[in-house]
Amino acid sequence: MKSLEELYNRALELKNKGMSDKEISTELHLSVNTITWLLSKDLKGNSVSDTKIGWRSVGVYGNRIEKIAEVMADIVTEEISLDNVTSIIGITINGIPYATMLSDLLDRELIVYRPHPSGKEGMFSSNFAGVKGKKIVIIDDVISTGETMKRTIEDVHNQGGEVVLCVVLVSKLNSDEINNVPVRSLIRATMVG
Template sequence: MMKSLEELYKRALELKNKGMSDKEISTELHLSVNTVTWLLSKEFLKEKVVQDVKIGWRSLGVYGGRIAHVAEIMADIIEEESRLSQFEVDSILGITINGIPFATMVSYIMDRELIVYRPHPARKEGLFSSNYAGVRGKNIVVIDDVASTGETLRRTFKDVRDEGGKVVLAVLLASKLPVDEIDGVKIRSILRTRLVGPEG
């Protein structure tokens, strides 16, 4: 356990030294911002209990075909939810960086528009790429890889609403969230993680 924490620390420190913020490091390492801050403070050398779970999906990410297979599952979940909740889907939104490959494939499978969104670590508002579909007047499904605290999803939902769109569902590869809904939007994930035992 300590060896893997030390490896995570070294990787986080390497990214920090490249100028990345704790939020950007958390996205890259699939950890919560609090865990990154905790790692970089070297508190793990003093403590024995970790309150986070690292989600690594590199085995999926190295081949487009594997991403396509996961996207088929995501598209199936979207179709199931649209039947159950009776909503139409106009567009698929991918959150940069890691949500974009999945969103692109889901967009292709479902023959829907693709929206690309980039949360901005220094500003409250994120950016919608002008090279892809717009948001206004659309029913949108948000796609991302891992949700830890839900903050990125909250910001995305708010920015979509501010631009005149409506988020009808969010689909994730994995969720660490203790809830199935954020700001009135249902969250579905292929994998859910939970801490168990006396600390969880």
């Protein structure tokens, strides 16, 4: 795990490049609240109420991503019938590699979604499948606060699709659902103490 000072320096570097707190939180796999706190506090004597999730060891090789995607595919088929799934959404940027592999493994369409950094309606890439009339599984790497997943579900609904399941590598949520959609993760990170 990186030290708090290293996280602060990396967050500051990204902020100086013009990234928003939301974009920095996505890049560093921390909640927006933690990034805001990190960039606005003196680093002495304060405790952090978040956990950084790093999966670089998986992400550097496609075959490792594929192995994780195989586990995610197993979870999907355990939770719902594939007759109820037409498409797989990958949330940019870290959900896309897993969603691409799942799309192949499950022989389903691939949809790519880019959330808007300010919380406005996101965008579905026109280079991939559309949303309207589809039954969708959403894939991402980490759920921290659940806000990105919540917005994705809402945007799918607004475009005429239906989300039947969300699957992530790691969840920091205390709940197994968002907007009445089941959320499943390979790992759940929970603060204790």
